[in-house]
Amino acid sequence: MKKFLSLLSFVALMMLNACDSATVVTPSTDQVSFLIDGGEQVVDISSDGRWSVGNCPDWVKTDVQDGRLVIKTGHNDSGALRQGDIVLTGKNVSSIIHVTQAAKCTHITPSSDKVEFGKDGGTQTVNIDTDGIPQVQASEGFTATYANGVLTVTAASNAVGARRGEIKLTCEDQSVTIFASQKGNVCKTCGGSGKLTCPQCHGKGWYPIEAAGGAAACERCGGRWNGFTDDSSDWRDGTGRIKCPDCGGTGFGD
Ligand SMILES: [Zn+2]
Ligand SMILES: [Zn+2]
Numbered sequence: 001m002k003k004f005l006s007l008l009s010f011v012a013l014m015m016l017n018a019c020d021s022a023t024v025v026t027p028s029t030d031q032v033s034f035l036i037d038g039g040e041q042v043v044d045i046s047s048d049g050r051w052s053v054g055n056c057p058d059w060v061k062t063d064v065q066d067g068r069l070v071i072k073t074g075h076n077d078s079g080a081l082r083q084g085d086i087v088l089t090g091k092n093v094s095s096i097i098h099v100t101q102a103a104k105c106t107h108i109t110p111s112s113d114k115v116e117f118g119k120d121g122g123t124q125t126v127n128i129d130t131d132g133i134p135q136v137q138a139s140e141g142f143t144a145t146y147a148n149g150v151l152t153v154t155a156a157s158n159a160v161g162a163r164r165g166e167i168k169l170t171c172e173d174q175s176v177t178i179f180a181s182q183k184g185n186v187c188k189t190c191g192g193s194g195k196l197t198c199p200q201c202h203g204k205g206w207y208p209i210e211a212a213g214g215a216a217a218c219e220r221c222g223g224r225w226n227g228f229t230d231d232s233s234d235w236r237d238g239t240g241r242i243k244c245p246d247c248g249g250t251g252f253g254d
Contacts, residue, residue, distance in 0.1 A: 022049035022090030027069065031098040035131040036105055038073035043097060045069055049090060057084030060099055069097070076101045105132025105171035110151065110178055115167070117182040121155040126178060132171035139165025142180045151178070158184045161252030185253035190244035194251040198242050205237030 028044040045051065045067055053062050053069070059082055063070040069088070076082055082101040087094055111127040128134065128151050136151065138144040144153045144167045153167055162184035169176050186192035197203040201218035208215045217223030223238030243249040 020049055020091060022047035022051045023093055024048045025051045025088045025090040025093055025095045027088065027095055027097050030096060031100070032071055034073045034076075034099070034101040036076045036102050037131045038075050038101065040070060040072045043069045043071065045088065047090060051088050051090040053086060054089035054094060055085065055087035057082070057086070057099065059101070060084065060086065062086060071097070071099065073099070073101050076103050079103055102131075105130060105134070105174050107131065108134055108169050108171055108174050108176045110169070110176055112178070114179040114181070115153045117155040117158075117180070119158050119183045119185070121157045121182065123152060123154045126151045126153070128169065130169075130171060130174075132174065134169040134171040134174075137168045137170075139167070139180065141165055141182065142167065153178075153180060155180070155182045158182050160184055161250065187244060187247035187251050187253040189246035190251060192251040192253075194244050194247060194249040195241040196244050198238060198240050201238060201240060203240035205240045206235070 025045060025047045028046075032041045032043065034041070047067070053064070056062055059073060061072040063072070069086075071086065080103050082103070084099055086097040086099060088097070107130060109129040111129075115124045115126060117124070128146065128149055130149070134146055136144045136146045138153070141158075141163050142153055142155050142165050144151060146169065151167065151169065163182050165180045167178040167180055169178070187194070190196055198218060198221035200220035201207045201223075204218070205221060205223055206215050206217050217225050217235045218238035218240070221238030221240055221242050224236040226234045228234050244251070247253065
């Protein structure tokens with residue numbers, strides 16, 4: 001069976017080769033468009049014989065593979081929309097494929113919208129899907145460079161408090177922001193949480209009043225007593241936590 005098929009395709013091939021130039025050359029599409037970074041697109045060509053590429057813009061390369069036309073373009077550095085026609089010719093017949101290529105960057109899509117560094121700093125990369133060549137700006141404390149679809153962000157060792165910043169990528173009217181953060185020294189008083197257990201209520205949010213045989217909401221940590229009734233529903237306990245006085249609640253140390 002396999003032999004039979006091979007023989008059949010061989011005969012078909014011979015018949016095709018024996019044919020003269022095509023009297024029908026029909027591309028599956030009469031226009032193809034490329035983004036600014038170029039690429040490769042394949043167009044099927046139906047024909048009844050031999051055909052060739054008669055004319056082609058100088059910024060387009062073509063290749064014929066198995067009766068299909070492979071169209072290739074590089075990055076559009078011209079600053080303007082490019083367009084031109086590929087002409088396919090057979091015997092007294094021709095077809096046109098219109099080719100356009102954008103001059104604008106249409107998207108910048110990072111694989112992550114943040115980079116996080118430890119206190120010792122280091123280097124991290126984010127993959128960037130884009131059809132342009134973005135410009136990069138980084139906040140103080142971070143450096144960033146872009147090349148070939150990869151954003152590389154570096155942070156030096158951090159001797160001060162934790163810091164935050166932004167890495168901004170722009171390409172014409174497209175822009176995207178990646179948030180950068182780095183851990184810093186931690187407040188020894190609160191261990192970085194920015195909060196301490198309330199010293200007045202010891203974390204309960206209320207405290208007993210021995211003399212009255214009752215209890216009161218702790219105002220030191222945000223508790224309230226509306227004062228209308230003695231019923232507990234008229235009370236709101238405190239959180240039991242206060243802002244760390246040493247770091248002002250930031251959790252960062254010296
Ligand atoms: Zn603190
Ligand atoms: Zn309290």
